[in-house]
Amino acid sequence: MNLLRNGASRVGYEVRGYFRQGDTVFFTFLFPLxxxxxxxxxxxxxxxxxxxxxxxAAEFYLPGMLAAGLLLSGLQNMSIDIAMERxxxxxxxxxxxxxxxxSYFIGKIGQVLVTGILxxxxxxxxxxxxxxxxxxxxxxxxxxxxxxxxxGVTTCAILGIGLSALPRTGRSATAVVIxxxxxxxxxxxVYIAFSGLPEWLRNVASAFxxxxxxxxxxxxxxxxxxxAVEPSGSWDLPLIAxxxxxxxxxxxxxxxxxxxxxxxxx
Amino acid sequence: xxxxxxxxxxxRKTYRGGVEALRGVSFEIARGETFALLGPNGAxxxxxxxxxxxxxxRTSGTVEVLATDPQRGDLDWKARLGIVLQSTGExxxxxxxxxxxxxxxxxxxxxxxxxxxxxxxxxxxxKTSIRKLSGGQRRRVDVALxxxxxxxxxxxxxxxxxxDPEARRSFWDLIRRLQDEGTTILLTTHYLDEAAELSSxxxxxxxxxxxxxxxxxELGGADARVPIVRWxxxxxxxxxxxxxxxxxxxxLSQNGEPERLEIIRPSLEDIYLSFxxxxxxxVDA
Numbered sequence: 001m002n003l004l005r006n007g008a009s010r011v012g013y014e015v016r017g018y019f020r021q022g023d024t025v026f027f028t029f030l031f032p033l034x035x036x037x038x039x040x041x042x043x044x045x046x047x048x049x050x051x052x053x054x055x056x057a058a059e060f061y062l063p064g065m066l067a068a069g070l071l072l073s074g075l076q077n078m079s080i081d082i083a084m085e086r087x088x089x090x091x092x093x094x095x096x097x098x099x100x101x102x103s104y105f106i107g108k109i110g111q112v113l114v115t116g117i118l119x120x121x122x123x124x125x126x127x128x129x130x131x132x133x134x135x136x137x138x139x140x141x142x143x144x145x146x147x148x149x150x151x152g153v154t155t156c157a158i159l160g161i162g163l164s165a166l167p168r169t170g171r172s173a174t175a176v177v178i179x180x181x182x183x184x185x186x187x188x189x190v191y192i193a194f195s196g197l198p199e200w201l202r203n204v205a206s207a208f209x210x211x212x213x214x215x216x217x218x219x220x221x222x223x224x225x226x227x228a229v230e231p232s233g234s235w236d237l238p239l240i241a242x243x244x245x246x247x248x249x250x251x252x253x254x255x256x257x258x259x260x261x262x263x264x265x266x
Numbered sequence: 267x268x269x270x271x272x273x274x275x276x277x278r279k280t281y282r283g284g285v286e287a288l289r290g291v292s293f294e295i296a297r298g299e300t301f302a303l304l305g306p307n308g309a310x311x312x313x314x315x316x317x318x319x320x321x322x323x324r325t326s327g328t329v330e331v332l333a334t335d336p337q338r339g340d341l342d343w344k345a346r347l348g349i350v351l352q353s354t355g356e357x358x359x360x361x362x363x364x365x366x367x368x369x370x371x372x373x374x375x376x377x378x379x380x381x382x383x384x385x386x387x388x389x390x391x392x393k394t395s396i397r398k399l400s401g402g403q404r405r406r407v408d409v410a411l412x413x414x415x416x417x418x419x420x421x422x423x424x425x426x427x428x429x430d431p432e433a434r435r436s437f438w439d440l441i442r443r444l445q446d447e448g449t450t451i452l453l454t455t456h457y458l459d460e461a462a463e464l465s466s467x468x469x470x471x472x473x474x475x476x477x478x479x480x481x482x483x484e485l486g487g488a489d490a491r492v493p494i495v496r497w498x499x500x501x502x503x504x505x506x507x508x509x510x511x512x513x514x515x516x517x518l519s520q521n522g523e524p525e526r527l528e529i530i531r532p533s534l535e536d537i538y539l540s541f542x543x544x545x546x547x548x549v550d551a
């Protein structure tokens with residue numbers, strides 16, 4: 001009862017705090033939109049994809065940017081945010097109140113969900129309005145979008161909370177997290193077409209969730225002809241669910257084992 | 267003391283790396299009492315208070331806070347505590363009122379948010395973002411967050427650092443109101459006038475042990491409070507401690523007016539320094 005009421009109160013508090021911080025709004029919330037704008041404008045005369053099913057840059061990059069948004073809103077946002085809160089005394093203060101860590105996590109996950117949904121909506125809206133991207137009309141595809149989004153954003157948020165234990169100080173958090181996030185985006189088919197990468201690099205990327213999320217978003221937004229371009233020749237939706245689900249379980253275990261309000265004896 | 271809110275017996279804490287921060291600390295705090303923990307930086311005050319708050323685990327000894335071992339304190343236990351930490355690190359992107367209303371929601375029986383804001387003198391700043399407040403004003407927000415849950419036991423770790431004299435006086439008034447309501451308070455401070463003003467009993471911690479413990483106006487025992495008569499005779503400063511300084515002065519005056527005559531009653535600060543000074547020497551030796 002109290003857990004949920006306090007959790008709901010945390011969601012409101014967290015979302016308000018998020019949008020009042022200019023740097024997170026820019027680097028987490030608007031960053032994928034910025035990249036979509038740059039790619040769409042820079043490659044405005046190029047086409048992407050197999051002959052007969054060519055796409056504009058905006059159409060081609062939208063799924064990748066949606067997947068990147070999940071990673072940024074979930075993993076990057078949570079890991080830096082919580083590392084900062086641990087370092088600046090926010091967690092210590094909360095740890096001295098009757099707030100349950102469960103309510104705290106409800107607040108964090110809620111913040112990620114709300115900002116993630118707004119971010120995706122904004123990306124799709126700009127793609128449609130500014131670049132004339134046609135979104136799918138098939139409800140089945142939107143159902144895929146819904147579960148890929150929810151599973152992806154939750155997994156990324158939980159992994160971010162787990163990752164927040166890694167940096168020793170809030171200041172080093174960005175230095176630890178940004179390279180991980182950046183490398184993942186380059187090898188997972190966000191900025192560079194996944195099928196164009198060498199096989200060994202594809203295998204490395206397949207060990208991490210972002211590759212699967214990008215693939216899921218391609219399954220939603222790209223025409224059927226693109227399925228054959230995938231390295232396996234299929235969208236592999238069950239594998240996406242499996243890979244993300246495994247990472248979610250790993251993340252939950254890591255969080256359960258490592259999360260403390262403060263570093264005792266530090 | 268049958269109704270002890272805090273009970274500490276032979277508390278020891280050795281940090282990883284072998285630093286002995288506490289070497290057998292014992293004291294009790296009765297319900298409704300304000301107890302001051304005094305001592306120089308690094309003496310073990312903060313380690314003690316953080317063990318009582320449940321932030322740190324002890325190495326050995328017995329600790330009971332509201333009849334609970336802080337290492338096993340649950341959320342219901344935390345709901346009965348108010349904690350004002352020593353440092354104000356974070357500056358949330360929330361207004362004073364938003365922050366207090368949010369924290370009040372964690373407690374079963376919170377105080378009225380606007381009354382708390384008024385009590386710490388921030389009514390004019392209620393809608394201002396905490397980020398835009400001065401250091402002293404942020405400290406008042408810390409105090410407000412500490413009392414908004416209507417705690418039975420309030421920890422105040424150097425609460426008035428950064429306060430101007432006027433703010434310190436109104437803080438004292440606030441603490442007196444909490445005392446009237448029956449709140450038990452554990453205070454650490456570097457301002458000995460503040461300790462003397464607010465607390466009924468105190469312990470001086472130096473070098474990880476209790477150097478003195480007792481009622482604030484009897485701290486150090488009667489001997490430490492014997493007045494000192496100081497004067498100059500033939501160019502040499504002379505001092506005598508006596509319970510009857512008047513008689514001594516009368517005797518000295520028989521042979522004419524003594525040079526540079528003073529009668530000194532040791533203040534809490536003098537007594538404090540005598541303990542901290544001798545302890546510091548022991549540790550250095």
